[in-house]
Amino acid sequence: GVIWYDGELVPWRDATTHVLTHTLHYGMGVFEGERAYAADGGTAIFRLADHTDRLFRSAHIMGMPMPYDRETINEATRQAVRENGLESAYIRPMAFYGSEGMGLRATNLQVHVIIAAWGWGAYLGEEGMERGIRVRTSSHSRHHVNSSMCKAKANGNYINSMLALQEAVSCGYDEALLLDTEGFVAEGSGENLFVVRNGVLYTPELTAALEGITRETIVHLAEEAGIPVREKRMTRDEVYVADEAFFTGTAAEVTPVRELDGRTIGAGRRGPITEQLQTMYFELVHGRREP
Numbered sequence: 001g002v003i004w005y006d007g008e009l010v011p012w013r014d015a016t017t018h019v020l021t022h023t024l025h026y027g028m029g030v031f032e033g034e035r036a037y038a039a040d041g042g043t044a045i046f047r048l049a050d051h052t053d054r055l056f057r058s059a060h061i062m063g064m065p066m067p068y069d070r071e072t073i074n075e076a077t078r079q080a081v082r083e084n085g086l087e088s089a090y091i092r093p094m095a096f097y098g099s100e101g102m103g104l105r106a107t108n109l110q111v112h113v114i115i116a117a118w119g120w121g122a123y124l125g126e127e128g129m130e131r132g133i134r135v136r137t138s139s140h141s142r143h144h145v146n147s148s149m150c151k152a153k154a155n156g157n158y159i160n161s162m163l164a165l166q167e168a169v170s171c172g173y174d175e176a177l178l179l180d181t182e183g184f185v186a187e188g189s190g191e192n193l194f195v196v197r198n199g200v201l202y203t204p205e206l207t208a209a210l211e212g213i214t215r216e217t218i219v220h221l222a223e224e225a226g227i228p229v230r231e232k233r234m235t236r237d238e239v240y241v242a243d244e245a246f247f248t249g250t251a252a253e254v255t256p257v258r259e260l261d262g263r264t265i266g267a268g269r270r271g272p273i274t275e276q277l278q279t280m281y282f283e284l285v286h287g288r289r290e291p
């Protein structure tokens with residue numbers, strides 16, 4: 001396969017970078033996660049322009065000058081999927097600082113951009129998609145004040161996500177739920193959370209969670225289905241007593257959550273509203289539903 005690398009298509013094994021790559025040392029870089037799906041008219045990247053916009057917003061937040069314009073990145077993304085002959089794909093654009101200088105004060109750094117695409121199935125497993133996953137509240141919190149600036153999908157923001165996921169997996173769970181620094185529910189390690197109670201769909205406010213594109217899509221689909229949606233500051237016990245819960249994300253798509261911290265959520269399986277929204281989501285991404 002090939003990877004789009006600073007304007008050129010480079011064979012997969014040659015798409016390398018130096019060990020003194022600045023981003024490798026200090027973690028300041030920005031990225032996206034996108035999916036392309038097989039649809040009637042051919043393969044289509046779901047909400048490409050919105051992902052590219054978020055990549056540019058993340059770079060703007062980090063003060064990182066993007067060396068290409070949005071249209072170039074959009075076209076490069078399509079090219080990365082097409083040139084690899086992928087019918088469906090996960091796509092990873094990333095902008096990072098090069099190896100022109102070391103130290104936090106380096107001012108001569110070049111911004112490089114790569115876009116890679118590969119085939120990737122259900123991120124949290126096919127079984128999880130149907131039966132729901134088991135989640136553990138993490139001891140690592142999602143910082144919104146000091147470190148991360150959560151509107152950015154930035155490399156450095158994923159330290160806590162990885163620590164949280166490691167902790168959950170080592171305790172036998174599938175995924176982690178991160179709280180914010182005040183103890184309110186924030187999000188999963190790479191997913192936004194929704195819960196259903198008495199027919200109403202709730203999701204945490206965006207004070208300590210990424211502005212998920214799937215989250216926004218689900219809000220629209222719920223409105224279309226006549227399901228009331230509310231943004232809410234949520235405590236973990238509200239998840240324990242919910243009728244249904246699910247995670248959303250480009251990677252995780254719509255994954256039901258059947259347990260949190262050993263407490264069964266609702267009937268302990270994918271709930272009816274979750275299933276309805278999951279079905280609508282897959283119809284939409286495969287171009288079988290009007291956006």
Ligand code: PLP
Pocket residue numbers: 033161187188189190191192209210211212213214215248249250251
């Ligand atoms: N929250 C975090 C921390 C993420 O990394 C992601 C993944 O992109 C999401 C939420 C879900 O966002 P989206 O639906 O745009 O993929």
